[in-house]
Amino acid sequence: xxxxxxxxxxxxxxxxxxxxxxxxxxxxxxxxxxxxxxxxxxxxxxxxxxxxxxxxxxxxxxxxxxxxxxxxxxxxxxxxxxxxxxxxxxxxxxxxxxxxxxxxxxxxxxxxxxxxxxxxxxxxxxxxxxxxxxxxxxxxxxxxxxxxxxxxxxxxxxxxxxxxxxxxxxxxxxxxxxxxxxxxxxxxxxxxxxxxxxxxxxxxxxxxxxxxxxxxxxxxxxxxxxxxxxxxxxxxxxxxxxxxxxxxxxxxxxxxxxxxxxxxxxxxxxx
Amino acid sequence: xxxxxxxxxxxxxxxxxxxxxxxxxxxxxxxxxxxxxxxxxxxxxxxxxxxxxxxxxxxxxxxxxxxxxxxxxxxxxxxxxxxxxxxxxxxxxxxxxxxxxxxxxxxxxxxxxxxxxxxxxxxxxxxxxxxxxxxxxxxxxxxxxxxxxxxxxxxxxxxxxxxxxxxxxxxxxxxxxxxxxxxxxxxxxxxxxxxxxxxxxxxxxxxxxxxxxxxxxxxxxxxxxxxxxxxxxxxxxxxxxxxxxxxxxxxxxxxxxxxxxxxxxxxxxxxxxxxxxxxxxxxxxxxxxxxxxxxxxxxxxxxxxxxxxxxxxxxxxxxxxxxxxxxxxxxxxxxxxxxxxxxxxxxxxxx
Ligand SMILES: Nc1ncnc2c1ncn2[C@@H]1O[C@H](COP(=O)(O)OP(=O)(O)O)[C@@H](O)[C@H]1O
Ligand SMILES: [Mg+2]
Numbered sequence: 043x044x045x046x047x048x049x050x051x052x053x054x055x056x057x058x059x060x061x062x063x064x065x066x067x068x069x070x071x072x073x074x075x076x077x078x079x080x081x082x083x084x085x086x087x088x089x090x091x092x093x094x095x096x097x098x099x100x101x102x103x104x105x106x107x108x109x110x111x112x113x114x115x116x117x118x119x120x121x122x123x124x125x126x127x128x129x130x131x132x133x134x135x136x137x138x139x140x141x142x143x144x145x146x147x148x149x150x151x152x153x154x155x156x157x158x159x160x161x162x163x164x165x166x167x168x169x170x171x172x173x174x175x176x177x178x179x180x181x182x183x184x185x186x187x188x189x190x191x192x193x194x195x196x197x198x199x200x201x202x203x204x205x206x207x208x209x210x211x212x213x214x215x216x217x218x219x220x221x222x223x224x225x226x227x228x229x230x231x232x233x234x235x236x237x238x239x240x241x242x243x244x245x246x247x248x249x250x251x252x253x254x255x256x257x258x259x260x261x262x263x264x265x266x267x268x269x270x271x272x273x274x275x276x277x278x279x280x281x282x283x284x285x286x287x288x289x290x291x292x293x294x295x296x297x298x299x300x301x302x303x304x305x306x307x308x309x310x311x312x313x
Numbered sequence: 314x315x316x317x318x319x320x321x322x323x324x325x326x327x328x329x330x331x332x333x334x335x336x337x338x339x340x341x342x343x344x345x346x347x348x349x350x351x352x353x354x355x356x357x358x359x360x361x362x363x364x365x366x367x368x369x370x371x372x373x374x375x376x377x378x379x380x381x382x383x384x385x386x387x388x389x390x391x392x393x394x395x396x397x398x399x400x401x402x403x404x405x406x407x408x409x410x411x412x413x414x415x416x417x418x419x420x421x422x423x424x425x426x427x428x429x430x431x432x433x434x435x436x437x438x439x440x441x442x443x444x445x446x447x448x449x450x451x452x453x454x455x456x457x458x459x460x461x462x463x464x465x466x467x468x469x470x471x472x473x474x475x476x477x478x479x480x481x482x483x484x485x486x487x488x489x490x491x492x493x494x495x496x497x498x499x500x501x502x503x504x505x506x507x508x509x510x511x512x513x514x515x516x517x518x519x520x521x522x523x524x525x526x527x528x529x530x531x532x533x534x535x536x537x538x539x540x541x542x543x544x545x546x547x548x549x550x551x552x553x554x555x556x557x558x559x560x561x562x563x564x565x566x567x568x569x570x571x572x573x574x575x576x577x578x579x580x581x582x583x584x585x586x587x588x589x590x591x592x593x594x595x596x597x598x599x600x601x602x603x604x605x606x607x608x609x610x611x612x613x614x615x616x617x618x619x620x621x622x623x624x625x626x627x628x629x630x631x632x633x634x635x636x637x638x639x640x641x642x643x644x645x646x647x648x649x650x651x652x653x654x655x656x657x658x659x660x661x662x663x664x
Pocket of ligand 1: 326329330331349350351352353354355356357358
């Protein structure tokens with residue numbers, strides 16, 4: 043256990059503590075709430091709202107669709123589907139940053155392959171209809187590319203744990219498919235689904251390279267703001283960056299607590 | 314027409330023929346068992362009756378009505394699975410109540426019925442527990458209560474005891490039988506354990522490779538197996554391959570030794586036959602005390618009231634004899650003995 047605590051101390055607790063302390067001190071070393079107050083204002087508040095929104099939307103979207111895809115692959119379809127999906131998901135879930143941004147620009151950008159195809163084949167001009175890859179929608183779409191496979195990877199073991207006998211016993215007792223899902227399927231899966239979606243939320247919330255590469259750092263997200271501060275692109279103090287980091291820690295901690303709370307309520311029947 | 318009719322069922326999975334022309338009639342209130350080795354198609358047949366599989370051919374009729382195409386949730390059949398079938402997110406009580414809830418029973422009536430069922434299975438103290446807080450045997454009892462709650466037309470059980478300890482297995486099977494008799498519920502039971510099948514059934518169907526080998530009451534199956542498979546699968550059986558020597562007297566020649574077998578009467582001399590002898594009818598004496606199959610004891614295993622001897626016959630082949638343990642003390646390993654059996658206690662099948 044000693045190496046574990048040493049590891050956690052050196053790489054998790056110590057940096058967090060440094061960030062935490064730094065956020066409350068001005069350059070002269072006096073305690074202050076100035077920087078914390080700043081993140082509740084203007085572009086910084088906006089950044090938090092944007093980050094939370096895109097994380098929530100892509101966690102929910104990726105979570106729901108990822109679950110449906112994983113469920114379909116586990117319970118039906120030809121034999122080869124499952125290993126193929128697992129392998130693809132393993133790769134796609136880690137496909138982020140510059141390569142991912144480039145791939146999306148090449149397909150859905152102003153002169154992207156799909157954009158061009160839609161224009162020439164169906165006369166449909168995506169960009170004329172208000173779509174742009176560099177907007178909130180475009181960024182969400184790009185996030186989904188790794189959120190969905192990540193969901194597939196984490197939720198598959200939980201789906202494996204569902205026993206065919208449960209459905210059969212329910213059907214035997216007269217339950218419809220809907221009743222099975224309402225009383226058994228969903229309640230049994232809910233803790234895993236929530237857990238997985240919290241993970242997805244954190245994954246999106248902390249994403250930096252992908253939004254940076256896709257929008258050249260223009261989109262207003264918390265990670266972008268911290269990056270700007272660190273690179274000195276903005277006339278500002280490092281303390282502000284630390285305050286933003288504290289904000290991130292708070293958001294993530296809050297989502298974890300929410301998860302624990304829900305987990306307790308839904309998992310009374312687990313060991 | 315019987316209560317439950319299974320007519321000419323055939324079911325294949327790709328190349329595998331799981332069931333081949335299976336026909337059965339089960340009477341109302343009967344405890345009927347499908348017995349056979351693993352992979353012979355028992356579960357498939359049960360799942361066809363429950364509606365989880367559709368047969369390639371044939372039909373299932375309940376009370377004279379065709380139900381082959383009726384979906385499982387409208388068949389009103391209670392099923393008990395091998396293990397882990399309780400809904401993990403519900404207490405024992407909620408599990409039992411589930412069928413009544415989806416049927417829209419009012420709460421008061423549900424509560425009354427659930428109390429009745431827990432009384433029946435003798436588990437009232439465990440009503441509020443979750444499945445993981447119950448032992449394997451308790452889980453199966455709750456599963457039984459859950460299946461019985463809806464007053465099913467047929468109770469289906471697929472090896473419900475095979476995951477339990479030997480002792481609980483025996484105890485619970487007696488309980489299942491007692492409850493079945495008390496409620497008079499028509500029951501289709503699946504097992505690979507011939508002793509279990511013999512102990513609790515009104516009638517047994519022995520299956521092998523998707524085909525029915527024999528149907529009958531346990532005693533009939535045991536005493537009068539109609540095929541070599543049934544003879545060897547149900548209980549322990551000695552099988553000697555011989556030739557009918559005299560069809561009037563009932564004599565069979567086994568490698569030069571004359572065996573008196575009443576069942577051989579009326580068969581043509583020269584017919585190749587199997588002579589079947591249960592170990593418990595074999596008598597073993599010391600050499601010099603009369604004629605019989607001579608051999609040497611090469612194995613002796615104590616089984617409680619009886620001791621099982623394996624005898625290597627001088628003519629080749631071996632014979633198993635179960636003799637009272639008190640008498641077995643005088644018979645030790647390596648001893649030369651004579652084995653005989655009563656002429657009316659052996660069966661015969663043409664090869
Ligand atoms: N869903 C299925 N897909 C392919 N083969 C199956 C399926 N279900 C059963 N089988 C095959 O059918 C045969 C009978 O199986 P089963 O009814 O489960 O036997 P038992 O219950 O007597 O052990 C076996 O050979 C089994 O492998
Ligand atoms: Mg089976």
